[in-house]
Amino acid sequence: MFSLPDVIEPSVSACSKAQSQLMRALGSRVQIGAEISDDYQTDDSGIIGKRPIAVVLAETEQDLQTALRIAAETEVPIVPRAGGSGRTGGAVPAATGIVLATLGMNRPIELDRGEGSLVVAPGARLSEIHSLVESEGWFYPPDPNSAELCCIAGNVAENAAGPRAFKYGSTRDYVLGLDVFLMGGQKLFAGRRTRKGVTGYDIVSLLVGSEGTLGVFGNVTLKLIPKPASILTMLCSFSQMSDAARAVERVVLARFSPRCIEFLDEKTVSVMREHGTSVAEGTQALLLLEFDGSEAECERQAEEVGNLCVAAGAVDVRVALLAEQRKMLWNTRKQMSHAVRKRALHKISEDVVVPRRSLLELIDEVRRLGDIYQIDTLCYGHAGDGNLHVNFLWNTDEELPRVDGAVRDLFHKTIALGGTLSGEHGIGLLKAPFLGLEQSAPLVDLQRRIKDTFDPKGILNPGKIFPSPGRPNTHGSC
Numbered sequence: 001m002f003s004l005p006d007v008i009e010p011s012v013s014a015c016s017k018a019q020s021q022l023m024r025a026l027g028s029r030v031q032i033g034a035e036i037s038d039d040y041q042t043d044d045s046g047i048i049g050k051r052p053i054a055v056v057l058a059e060t061e062q063d064l065q066t067a068l069r070i071a072a073e074t075e076v077p078i079v080p081r082a083g084g085s086g087r088t089g090g091a092v093p094a095a096t097g098i099v100l101a102t103l104g105m106n107r108p109i110e111l112d113r114g115e116g117s118l119v120v121a122p123g124a125r126l127s128e129i130h131s132l133v134e135s136e137g138w139f140y141p142p143d144p145n146s147a148e149l150c151c152i153a154g155n156v157a158e159n160a161a162g163p164r165a166f167k168y169g170s171t172r173d174y175v176l177g178l179d180v181f182l183m184g185g186q187k188l189f190a191g192r193r194t195r196k197g198v199t200g201y202d203i204v205s206l207l208v209g210s211e212g213t214l215g216v217f218g219n220v221t222l223k224l225i226p227k228p229a230s231i232l233t234m235l236c237s238f239s240q241m242s243d244a245a246r247a248v249e250r251v252v253l254a255r256f257s258p259r260c261i262e263f264l265d266e267k268t269v270s271v272m273r274e275h276g277t278s279v280a281e282g283t284q285a286l287l288l289l290e291f292d293g294s295e296a297e298c299e300r301q302a303e304e305v306g307n308l309c310v311a312a313g314a315v316d317v318r319v320a321l322l323a324e325q326r327k328m329l330w331n332t333r334k335q336m337s338h339a340v341r342k343r344a345l346h347k348i349s350e351d352v353v354v355p356r357r358s359l360l361e362l363i364d365e366v367r368r369l370g371d372i373y374q375i376d377t378l379c380y381g382h383a384g385d386g387n388l389h390v391n392f393l394w395n396t397d398e399e400l401p402r403v404d405g406a407v408r409d410l411f412h413k414t415i416a417l418g419g420t421l422s423g424e425h426g427i428g429l430l431k432a433p434f435l436g437l438e439q440s441a442p443l444v445d446l447q448r449r450i451k452d453t454f455d456p457k458g459i460l461n462p463g464k465i466f467p468s469p470g471r472p473n474t475h476g477s478c
């Protein structure tokens with residue numbers, strides 16, 4: 001059963017000092033008391049955190065600096081927040097304190113056509129970035145299915161990925177440089193604006209995926225690539241889950257590079273049907289594949305990969321050539337998370353990764369866990385990367401210990417298969433107690449020391465990533 005970690009709470013006098021200093025310095029850009037929406041206590045993980053004493057609706061870099069200075073001086077915890085679509089509680093306050101919302105910082109956007117790069121403000125919505133660059137013939141590949149909800153700062157903080165990561169990689173592969181504001185308010189530029197560069201330590205890579213625990217991001221410089229001329233989407237139906245898993249392995253072994261290979265299990269297929277997607281009778285699993293490049297190249301790959309899937313047992317192969325057809329397939333896939341949510345009152349979506357050869361073993365394990373713990377399970381995800389979104393669904397609190405058992409066993413199995421706890425959602429609050437399952441104590445300790453260097457008082461987004469010192473990692477050894 002999830003409970004917030006033990007973190008140091010600020011004193012009442014520190015909180016009221018922080019509130020009055022923020023109001024004096026930032027005026028209407030600060031909300032306090034009843035003005036604060038309950039949304040700031042949660043994110044898409046569904047965890048309810050501490051109620052903030054103040055929410056700073058930052059509009060400028062000076063606002064970020066002021067908030068970070070006041071937090072440091074008063075020693076009141078501060079949590080950066082972007083679109084609030086995170087799935088592991090990264091933006092959920094574990095301690096009473098300030099929420100620093102960067103959603104309002106959504107300008108300027110500056111496209112450098114000569115360099116093929118884009119400078120975006122932290123609050124820029126990902127869907128807007130996609131539209132802007134594609135209208136200019138450029139392409140920014142990272143595509144979490146939450147593109148309408150999330151912002152670039154949240155993507156950078158989580159190293160977000162999505163279906164296209166199979167061919168193009170994750171956010172980290174596209175961040176050339178960024179402005180970072182440290183506790184106290186100091187501004188640094190890390191990285192570069194050029195396409196190439198190896199000067200000094202790779203601080204950008206450290207900051208990408210740091211889950212709001214090392215610094216607060218301002219403008220981000222992104223690398224763009226040319227927009228592919230054509231896209232072709234293919235839906236393959238399988239009457240056996242094992243055939244679909246085998247097809248993924250064969251496509252990869254044959255060195256094809258679709259931009260996405262998405263897997264959907266039988267229960268996910270029924271959710272798709274409920275949402276109007278026509279799927280062949282007897283389908284137990286689907287692969288949604290997408291190719292890009294020249295038209296001829298897309299068609300060649302689709303034909304050869306289609307044949308491979310049939311040889312692996314596909315019973316139906318459909319190709320979507322028209323933008324409308326593609327859009328419908330992807331809309332259903334993108335709405336999956338919300339559609340699944342309607343099947344039960346509560347759900348938790350894990351995003352474990354295993355080597356691709358172990359995909360079937362993982363899928364079987366999820367079914368086994370559902371049977372043992374008597375809970376509804378459902379899997380879909382980025383099979384090309386071995387990254388599955390394993391959903392556990394439940395309705396009552398009595399089921400919670402069983403859900404906990406299933407999640408714990410899933411993590412143990414993932415590690416035993418040579419996998420990793422998170423492919424793209426991060427560790428946040430939810431997975432912090434399990435970090436020691438995957439990483440050695442000295443490695444966790446090294447990361448704690450890095451955190452201390454950036455944030456010696458431990459007030460920037462406390463409680464995230466690391467197991468709470470007050471509650472040692474009970475799930476620790478494998």
Ligand SMILES: Cc1cc2nc3c(=O)[nH]c(=O)nc-3n(C[C@H](O)[C@H](O)[C@H](O)COP(=O)(O)OP(=O)(O)OC[C@H]3O[C@@H](n4cnc5c(N)ncnc54)[C@H](O)[C@@H]3O)c2cc1C
Pocket residue numbers: 043044079080081082083084085086087089090091102122143144145146149150151152153154155156157158159160161162163211212213215216217218334337338424425461
């Ligand atoms: C329907 C749905 C589908 C999803 N699909 C995918 C998917 O396919 N792939 C994927 O990777 N993720 C997916 N996600 C998860 C989520 O959208 C991503 O983790 C996303 O990157 C979060 O961005 P956000 O702007 O909402 O950040 P938030 O949730 O607001 O914050 C996320 C983290 O970023 C930190 N942060 C926010 N702003 C800043 C800043 N200015 N500086 C430093 N740190 C900051 C926060 O403290 C927090 O730790 C999905 C979520 C939903 C709801």
